[in-house]
Each structure stands twice: as C-alpha cells, then as structure tokens.
Amino acid sequence: MKIFGLILATAFVFHAPVQAAAQQKANLKIEAIFGGSLQEPVPSEMRWAPDGSRIAYLLEDENDEGDLWILDLPTAERSRAVSSAHIREIAPPPDQTGIGERERERRKRYGIPSYLWSPDGKHILLVDTGRLYLYDLAAQKAALLVPSKRNLCDPQYSPDGKWISFIHEHDIWIIPAGGGKERQITFGGNRLLLHGEPDWIYQEEFNMSSGYCWSPDSRSIAFIELDERSVPVYPMIEYTSGEAKVDWQAYPKAGDPNPKARIGIVNVKTRKTVWIERTAEYVARFTWADGDTVVLQLLNREQSELNLVEADSGNGRSKSLLIEKDAWWIDVGDDLAFLSGNHEFLWTSDRSGFRHIYSYNRSGSLIRQITAGDWVVSDIVGVDEQNGWIYYRSNQASILGLDLFRIKMDGSGAERMTKESGTHSVNMNPSCTAFVDSFSSMIRPREIYVRDLVGGNIIELFKSRSASAFDLVEPEMKELTARDGAAVRLLLYKPREMQPGRKYPLVVYVYGMPGVPTIQDAWAGNRLLYHQFLVQQGFLVAQIDDRSSSLPGHKYAVTAHRSVGPTAAQDHELAIQYLKTLPFVDGEAMAVWGWSGGGSLAAYHLTHTRLFKAGIAVAPVTDWRLYDSIYTERYMGMPEKESDAYDRASSVKAAADYHGHLLLVHGTQDDNVHPQNTIHLVQALIRNNKHFDLMLYPDKTHSIDGAEENVHLYSMMYEFLERNLRGK
Numbered sequence: 001m002k003i004f005g006l007i008l009a010t011a012f013v014f015h016a017p018v019q020a021a022a023q024q025k026a027n028l029k030i031e032a033i034f035g036g037s038l039q040e041p042v043p044s045e046m047r048w049a050p051d052g053s054r055i056a057y058l059l060e061d062e063n064d065e066g067d068l069w070i071l072d073l074p075t076a077e078r079s080r081a082v083s084s085a086h087i088r089e090i091a092p093p094p095d096q097t098g099i100g101e102r103e104r105e106r107r108k109r110y111g112i113p114s115y116l117w118s119p120d121g122k123h124i125l126l127v128d129t130g131r132l133y134l135y136d137l138a139a140q141k142a143a144l145l146v147p148s149k150r151n152l153c154d155p156q157y158s159p160d161g162k163w164i165s166f167i168h169e170h171d172i173w174i175i176p177a178g179g180g181k182e183r184q185i186t187f188g189g190n191r192l193l194l195h196g197e198p199d200w201i202y203q204e205e206f207n208m209s210s211g212y213c214w215s216p217d218s219r220s221i222a223f224i225e226l227d228e229r230s231v232p233v234y235p236m237i238e239y240t241s242g243e244a245k246v247d248w249q250a251y252p253k254a255g256d257p258n259p260k261a262r263i264g265i266v267n268v269k270t271r272k273t274v275w276i277e278r279t280a281e282y283v284a285r286f287t288w289a290d291g292d293t294v295v296l297q298l299l300n301r302e303q304s305e306l307n308l309v310e311a312d313s314g315n316g317r318s319k320s321l322l323i324e325k326d327a328w329w330i331d332v333g334d335d336l337a338f339l340s341g342n343h344e345f346l347w348t349s350d351r352s353g354f355r356h357i358y359s360y361n362r363s364g365s366l367i368r369q370i371t372a373g374d375w376v377v378s379d380i381v382g383v384d385e386q387n388g389w390i391y392y393r394s395n396q397a398s399i400l401g402l403d404l405f406r407i408k409m410d411g412s413g414a415e416r417m418t419k420e421s422g423t424h425s426v427n428m429n430p431s432c433t434a435f436v437d438s439f440s441s442m443i444r445p446r447e448i449y450v451r452d453l454v455g456g457n458i459i460e461l462f463k464s465r466s467a468s469a470f471d472l473v474e475p476e477m478k479e480l481t482a483r484d485g486a487a488v489r490l491l492l493y494k495p496r497e498m499q500p501g502r503k504y505p506l507v508v509y510v511y512g513m514p515g516v517p518t519i520q521d522a523w524a525g526n527r528l529l530y531h532q533f534l535v536q537q538g539f540l541v542a543q544i545d546d547r548s549s550s551l552p553g554h555k556y557a558v559t560a561h562r563s564v565g566p567t568a569a570q571d572h573e574l575a576i577q578y579l580k581t582l583p584f585v586d587g588e589a590m591a592v593w594g595w596s597g598g599g600s601l602a603a604y605h606l607t608h609t610r611l612f613k614a615g616i617a618v619a620p621v622t623d624w625r626l627y628d629s630i631y632t633e634r635y636m637g638m639p640e641k642e643s644d645a646y647d648r649a650s651s652v653k654a655a656a657d658y659h660g661h662l663l664l665v666h667g668t669q670d671d672n673v674h675p676q677n678t679i680h681l682v683q684a685l686i687r688n689n690k691h692f693d694l695m696l697y698p699d700k701t702h703s704i705d706g707a708e709e710n711v712h713l714y715s716m717m718y719e720f721l722e723r724n725l726r727g728k
Contacts, residue, residue, distance in 0.1 A: 025471035028533040030718065033526055034710035038466045043069075043448060045114060046436050049121045052429035055436065055450065056081065056117065056124070057461070068115065068124065070137075073434055073452060076459050081137060082124065090126060090133050090142045099130065102236065102247075102671055105701045110209045112154075118177065119161035127155050132164065134179070146175055146182050154197070154210050158218040163268070165214070165221065172196040172212055172223060174268060185271045186223065186264070192250075196223035199250055199259055200671065205630035206284050206332060215265075217291035220313055222265050224283055230257040234676075236669050240699050249671055254625055254632040254646075255639040258282070263296055265313045276311040278318045282630070284332040290342050295321070297336075303329045303634045308336075308347075308364075321364040324349060328558040329634045331355075331515075335380040346370075346390065348377055353555030357390065359409070370411040376552045378402050384432035391417070391435075393426060395552055401521040404435070417453075420444075423522035436461075440523035443474060464523075471496065472532050477519070479550070480574055486547035486559065488571045490578065491519045493531055493541040498584055505589035505725035506540040506579060507531075508612070512568035513597035514548040514635060515557035530714055539721065540585060546571035562642060564624065564635045565604045565649035569611075572601075576611045588613065589725040593717070595619055596673060596702065599665075600651075603681060606662045607654040614724035616717055618665040619673045619702055622681040623650040626674065655684035661724045663693040665713065667700030693720065 032038050043057040044066075053073050058066040068082040106112065114128035126133040130152055132145040145164065146152065155166040157177065165174045170189030175182040189195040196212035202224075203209060212223035231250040238245040252258050261283040264273045280298035289295045289310060296318075298307040305325050311318035324330055333355070335348040344367065347358045355377045357370040371377055375396040381404070382391040389406045397403045397416055404417040404426050418424045422441030429435065433454045440446040445464035452458070473496050480488040495504065509531065511518045524531075531541040546568040548560035560567045572592075580587040591614040594602045599620030606615045621627045624636050624646050639646050647653050666678040675696070685692055695716060697704050704713060722728040 026469055027536050028470050028529055030530070030533060030714050031711055033529045033533065034714055035707050038529070040462075040464055040466055042446070042464075043461050046427055047113070047115070047117060048427070048429040049117050050119050050430065051121055052431040052433060054121070055429070056115070058114070060084075071450060071459065071461070073450065073457075073459075074455075076457060082126075082135060082140075086140075087126065090135070100238075101699060101705070102669055102701055105703060105705065106203070109703075110203050110207070112209065116155065116157065119157050119159065125155060125157070125164065127152075132166065132175075134177075143179060145179055146173075149182070154212075156210070156212075156214060158214050158268075159216055160218040162218065165212070167195075167197050167211075170194050170197055172221060172266070183271075185221070185266050185268060186273065192228045194224075194226040194228065194259075195264075196221070197226070198224065199226050199228060201250075201252060201259070201628050201630055202226065204672065205628065206282070207334075208285075213287060215288050215291050215313070219269070219291065220265050220267050222263060222286055222288065222294045222313070224286065225262050225264055227260040231259050232256050234671075234674055236671055238699055239668055251671075251674070252629040254627060254629050254636065256629055258301070258629055263294065263311075265294060265316070274314065274316045276316045276318060278309055278311070280307065285334070285336070287336065289338045289345070295336065295338075297332060299330065299332065301633065302637075303630075306330045306332070321362075322347070322360060324351065326350070326554075328554075328561045331554065333379070335377075337380060337383050339383070340385055346380065346383065348380065350554035354553045357392065357407075368411060370407060370409070371414075372411075374553070375399070381426045381435070382428035382432040387432075389432065391426075391428060391432060393424065398521060399552065400517075400519065401441070404437070421521065423520055441521050442523070443472075445523045467529070470529075470532070471536070473535055478578070480578055482547065482571060482574055486571070487550045487556075488547060488574050489517070489519050489545040489550035490575045491543040492579075493535045494584070495535050495538055495540075502584065503586035503589075504538060504540045504584055505586050505721075506542060506591070507534055507721060507725075508542045508544060508572070508576075508590065508592045509598065510544055510568070510572065510592060510594045510601045511549070511596075511598040512546060512572075512594070512601040513564065514560040515552075515554070516597070517545045517549040517552070518543045518598075519545050519550070526710075534718070534721070537718070537722075539725075542575070542579060544572050544575045560635060562636060562645040563649070565601065566608075568601055569604055569609055572605070573609065573611060591615060591721055591725055593618070597621070599673075603651040603662065603664070604649070606660050607651045607658050610659065612660060614661040614663075614721070616663045616665065616720065618704070618713075619667065619670055620651070620664070620677060620681075621673055622677040623652045625650075626677050626680065652680045652684045655681065655690065656688045658685060658688065658690045658692075661692070661720075663695065663717070663720050665695045665697070665704075667697045667702065667704045669699050670702045672702040 041060040043059050046057040048055050056070045067080050067084045070081045071078050116125040124135040133142045135142045152166045163174045164177050172186045173182050173184050186195040198208040198211040228250045231252050233248040234251045236247045236249050262279045263276045266273045281301040282299040284299045285297035294311045296309045307323050308321045309318045333348050337346040359367040378393040380392045388409050391406045393402045402423045407414040422439045424439040427436040434452045438448045445467045448462040450459040476492045478490045548557050579585050590612045592602045592605050592612045593616035595618040599617035602615040602617040603620045624632045664678050666675045
C-alpha cells in the first residue's frame with residue numbers, strides 16, 4: 001500500500017500557480033455562475049472517424065448553437081463541416097420538435113449521440129430530432145431517410161456500412177444506408193415489451209445506452225428483450241401544461257419485480273429470431289465475440305455472482321466462460337475485449353479489492369493477471385494488438401487523479417502517457433495512434449488536447465480562461481483516521497483574509513454513496529464556483545468523504561454494505577470533531593448540503609445527528625424503500641430481509657427526531673429520485689409538528705436544469721444559509 005503514503009496525516013495545500021495581484025481579481029456572483037455568462041464554448045460529442053485520421057466535434061457559436069467541426073490529424077487543420085444554421089435548416093433542434101425535458105435530460109445523462117460517422121467516413125448521420133438525415137460531406141447535402149416515420153431512436157450502422165438500424169415503436173428496423181425502403185426485423189414490441197431498447201433502470205444503473213448490437217459480419221443483430229408487464233409504474237405528471245399530462249414510468253423499487261430479460265439474435269435477411277437459452281435476473285451486458293458467438297454477462301438479483309456466458313448465435317446454446325463471486329456486490333464493467341484470433345480475451349475484476357486487468361483463454365482459464373497493486377484501473381480505453389499494448393486509465397500515479405497508462409500484454413513495461421497532474425478523460429482513436437485528452441485539476445479548469453502518439457503532435461482544442469478572472473482560493477486537505485483505522489478525507493476552503501479571533505460559519509458538502517468521492521483532483525465546475533462564492537461571502541466550506549469513498553477501490557466501497565447513510569454520517573462526525581478544534585470555526589453555526597445521494601445524507605443528519613444547525617437536501621432519497629431496485633439492493637439488500645438496515649437509514653422513520661432547519665428541494669418530474677421521497681418526509685415532519693422549508697421546481701427533472709431555475713435555486717440556498725447560520 002505504498003501509494004497511500006503519499007497522503008500526509010497533516011494538512012497540506014494545493015498551491016495555485018499564480019498568486020500575484022489577487023486583489024485586482026473580481027468576486028463571483030450567482031447570476032454569473034449559473035446564468036451563463038461564465039460559460040465558454042467547449043467541444044463536445046467528440047467522435048473519431050473510422051480510420052482514426054479525423055475527429056469530429058460540436059462547438060457552440062456566438063448564438064449558443066452547435067457547428068460540426070472536423071479536425072484532420074495529419075495536417076492539424078480544422079474545418080467547419082456543417083454550420084449550426086445548416087443543421088437547423090436540415091433538422092430543428094430537439095426543443096422545437098416536441099421533445100420534452102425528461103427526454104432531453106436522458107440524452108444528456110446517458111450520452112445519446114446526436115450524430116454518427118458512416119463506416120466509410122464520407123457521411124455524417126444527423127439523428128438529434130428523432131429523424132435520420134444523411135449528410136454527404138463532399139457534396140454538402142442532406143437526405144432524409146425514412147420520411148414516413150418520426151421519433152426514431154438509437155440508429156446504428158452495420159459494420160459493412162450497408163445498413164442503418166434504428167428503434168421505432170419498441171422494435172428494431174433497418175434501411176439501406178444509401179436510402180430505400182425500411183424493413184421491420186423484430187415484432188411484437190410495445191411499451192411493455194421492449195425489443196432492443198433498454199428501459200430506465202437498465203440505462204441508469206447498468207449504463208446500457210443501447211439495447212442491441214450488430215454482428216461483426218453484419219448478418220445478425222443481438223438484442224435485449226425487456227418484459228415490463230410485472231414492473232410497477234410511477235406517474236410522471238407535467239403540471240405546467242393547460243391540462244396536466246401523465247406519463248407512466250416503469251420503475252421497480254427495492255424488492256419489486258424487475259423486468260424479465262432475455263437475449264435474442266435476429267437474422268437480418270430472414271428476420272427470424274433465435275433466443276439464447278440462458279438468462280438471469282439481470283442481463284447486464286451482451287456483445288459479439290465473433291460472427292457466430294454472443295457473450296452475455298448474467299447477474300443474480302443479489303448482484304453477488306456474475307456469470308460470463310458465450311452462446312451460439314445459430315441455436316442459442318450456451319456455456320459459462322467464467323464466474324465472478326463477491327461477498328458484497330459486483331460492479332459491472334465495460335472492459336471485456338476479445339483479441340483477434342479469438343483465442344484470448346481481456347477482463348477486469350475487483351476480486352483483489354482493486355479493479356485490475358486479467359487475461360483469459362477462450363476456454364475460460366486464467367492466463368495471467370496483467371496489472372496489480374493497491375490502486376484501481378478505471379477503464380481500458382484501447383488495445384493495440386499490433387504493437388502489443390493495452391491502454392488504460394488508473395490512479396497509480398496519484399490517488400485522487402486519473403492518468404492514461406499503457407502496459408504490455410504480458411504485464412511488463414507499464415508507462416504513464418499523460419504527464420499533467422489531475423484527472424484525465426481519454427477518447428482514443430480505433431488504431432490507438434492518437435487520443436483526445438480532456439483533463440483538469442482542483443485548481444486548473446478543463447483543457448482539451450489531441451495527442452498524436454506517432455508524430456508526437458499536440459493540438460489544443462480548448463483551454464478554459466473564464467475562471468482566471470476571479471479571486472479563487474486554494475483548498476487545504478487533511479486525511480483523518482477513525483478508531484478502527486478507516487480513512488476519512490476532508491477538504492477545506494477558507495476566506496483569503498481571515499480576521500484574527502473571528503469564528504466563521506461552516507457549510508459542508510457531502511455525497512456519501514459508496515465508491516463516489518466528492519474530493520478528486522479535478523475541476524468541479526459550477527459547484528466549485530458556488531463554494532468559492534460562499535467563501536467570498538465569509539463562509540468556510542468543507543467537503544467530507546467517508547471511508548466508503550475517500551480511498552478508491554472496491555475494498556473500501558464495501559464498508560457501506562447494508563449501511564448507506566449511517567456509516568457516512570459516523571465518519572462525518574469524526575471530521576466535524578476535527579473542524580471544531582480549529583480556532584476560526586464556529587461550531588454552533590454549521591450547515592450540511594448535498595444533491596441526490598448528498599441530499600439523502602443532509603436529510604439523514606437532521607433526523608439522526610446533532611452535528612449541524614441547518615441542512616439543504618436537493619432531490620434526496622428519504623427512505624431507500626422508495627428508490628430503484630438495482631442500485632438500492634446492491635448495497636442494502638432486499639427490504640423484507642434487511643428491514644432493520646432500511647429503518648436505520650431512513651429519514652422518514654426518524655422524523656420525530658428532526659432538529660434544526662431543513663430546506664427540501666425537488667423537481668416535480670424527477671424520474672430518478674421520485675418526488676415521492678420528499679413528500680413522504682414532508683408528511684412525517686408534519687405529523688410530528690416539525691417545521692421546515694420546501695421548494696418545488698415545476699416539471700424539472702433530477703438535475704433541475706435551466707439558467708433561471710439554477711439562479712433561483714442557488715440564490716435561495718445562499719439566503720437560507722445567511723438566515724440560519726448568521727441570523728440575517
């Protein structure tokens with residue numbers, strides 16, 4: 001565990017590179033942070049051409065509309081491939097085509113593409129409006145495919161480029177890529193029987209953005225069928241229309257029946273489907289190993305056993321390749337990679353307590369462990385078989401960051417490829433000869449470069465400059481040790497000019513969910529700027545990560561097993577005890593706030609502990625019985641078996657012990673953490689004659705998106721803190 005020695009037991013400071021003339025810098029304003037004036041045009045949806053020599057990306061123009069640009073790697077030249085005006089002329093933006101806020105958030109949250117490259121690199125398929133527009137890059141002309149149908153989703157090219165597939169009315173269709181008559185190839189789909197279309201819970205908890213995939217030979221499509229008929233539904237109500245509209249969302253809560261899943265393989269020519277004989281509670285992943293073999297990752301309901309299964313696409317017969325078991329839970333990954341020749345595949349596992357890369361032969365026997373250590377492989381981003389390299393991201397160089405590394409197939413020659421400290425997001429081209437490097441640190445806003453591994457060229461695509469105009473302070477970080485040896489990490493922001501003898505009110509930001517730290521060596525965007533705003537107003541701001549998230553690795557995340565909430569709160573108490581020893585901290589004027597999981601912890605504190613005078617809970621889970629099955633059961637188990645654990649974590653059950661001042665905030669169309677969570681807590685508080693503040697955002701989803709809404713929300717939060725911590 002040598003890497004942990006880098007974290008000192010005493011406080012240390014990340015120093016910004018420039019300190020001079022800080023007094024001349026401007027102070028932050030909420031309207032500027034959330035109103036849009038600080039936003040800079042950032043390249044988005046960066047997609048490599050199939051040959052890896054060009055990369056396309058969207059970039060907003062002066063009217064906040066996206067132009068499609070293409071960067072040619074060999075020449076470093078950039079050209080506007082399609083202007084925003086031309087895109088708007090071809091296809092109106094989603095908000096003008098009747099696509100609602102929930103669907104817009106779904107696309108943003110799950111990375112649904114708005115365009116695709118054709119396999120030959122000569123065309124761009126524009127798909128943002130639920131229609132298919134094929135844009136010829138040379139002729140600069142677009143053709144509408146499938147003009148008779150609207151609300152198409154998840155289009156894909158066949159590997160040979162001859163077909164375009166898509167989902168329409170819950171079934172899979174195909175059309176010739178050059179245009180022609182569409183053909184339906186799966187049948188019987190409806191809103192309760194989905195073919196090739198993941199439902200909400202598979203998207204949210206298994207990150208399954210697509211429910212089907214083409215075979216490498218373009219002859220067949222493997223797809224998931226989800227039978228929703230036994231799944232309870234939840235009403236999502238649109239209040240602001242003339243007449244309230246209701247959409248029924250299939251949503252299994254903890255202990256509820258899940259959708260029944262199975263995998264089919266449909267032959268594109270005959271349109272006949274073969275069903276794979278084996279299934280499980282969850283089909284978490286499926287892909288093609290070759291033109292004849294589909295590989296499935298089957299997970300039991302307890303999420304403690306994962307069976308990697310290969311199946312014959314011709315008859316559906318299957319066999320197990322390997323079985324992963326865990327005493328707590330298994331986190332499903334996306335790193336399965338079959339090497340050419342199909343004699344070997346790469347796999348990542350948490351079996352050592354830290355996710356690492358392993359090599360197996362096709363009979364399922366372990367060949368070797370490729371990476372090892374008390375650090376975590378985040379993901380495999382590329383495999384260069386020709387030169388024998390595996391490219392992956394990990395925190396082996398910095399416990400709070402992520403870097404790109406590469407290592408030989410035999411586990412030798414590990415080499416760090418990114419040199420700047422911080423957290424690197426990597427998008428590698430298909431040939432592993434270049435990659436997009438988007439990185440930032442706590443004190444360095446995001447920068448984006450294209451790095452050519454062959455020629456050595458580095459091309460700057462974006463470098464944030466707006467934050468440099470403001471007087472931002474650097475945080476101090478401290479690692480605390482609980483009595484049982486567990487690590488608790490604390491980050492503290494202080495006003496630049498501290499008055500001797502003065503005590504300052506403290507605002508604590510938390511999240512508290514297993515394996516998800518709030519403290520990372522990465523730029524935290526508007527949340528960071530809001531915390532800096534509070535510091536400029538004379539508040540102290542702290543972030544606390546409990547034992548399940550302060551150190552990366554499955555070994556530490558599982559400490560929250562059957563105790564999501566109580567374990568984090570216990571570790572927060574250790575951090576608060578330390579903060580109270582600091583002479584400038586006002587121990588009688590402390591508030592806690594968080595969003596989603598953090599909102600859950602804020603509500604928990606005000607019903608279970610006496611650490612805070614006030615709290616702000618945005619979109620909180622107030623009783624885990626009200627949240628979805630996959631996420632909740634992974635950590636908390638089944639409600640009927642773990643009733644005591646659910647009760648201990650419930651803010652609703654503890655409403656009689658509520659103290660202080662709580663601000664509850666929720667969007668009325670939150671399809672992730674349903675508003676029912678807040679309503680249950682409101683009802684319990686009323687029945688116990690407890691007083692609180694409540695703010696609802698009409699028709700807003702889990703993110704409460706929108707400039708006006710965010711300016712309103714964060715202004716209200718600031719006023720709440722002023723009133724309850726300083727009596728103003």
